[in-house]
Amino acid sequence: MGRPIRGTAPAHSGRGTERPGGYGQRAVGAVSTRAVLRYEMWTLEPDREPDAEPTTYAMQCAVDGETSPLSEDFVEPQNWVLRHCGQHPSHHTYREVITRPWRSWRRM
Incomplete structure (x- = not known):
């Protein structure tokens, strides 16, 4: 997808995220979607x-x-x-x- 701009960015970018075809929204930080699933046996x-x-x-x-x-x-x-x-x-x-x-x- 895009990559955050490091260092100085062009004035028109607003320090956004560089994407093919132009600059998009600001980078908010690294977002990780990770889940850990563990199946357990329960008794009732x-x-x-x-x-x-x-x-x-x-x-x-x-x-x-x-x-x-x-x-x-x-x-x-x-x-x-x-x-x-x-x-x-x-x-x-x-x-x-x-x-x-x-x-x-x-x-x-």
Whole structure:
């Protein structure tokens, strides 16, 4: 392509880049486009470490969107569903919401 002008350049060049057919824009400096790629193997798994956040459970009514309190034991959300459908006999559909911690790590 072009080469930066070194030393004194003609007055009309504005110390630009010399190109075949005339002078172009100023040289900004050396630009290097270099990338280093490294492929690695990663693993994703549920976090069962002692310091991991607990797995929590909840149930959500699909009719009105009301949600049970979060619990580390699934029995409490199940009891909430039974109370909720007793108070709202037409609500028959629920969603299970599980929040489980996961961790990723690089394999060597």
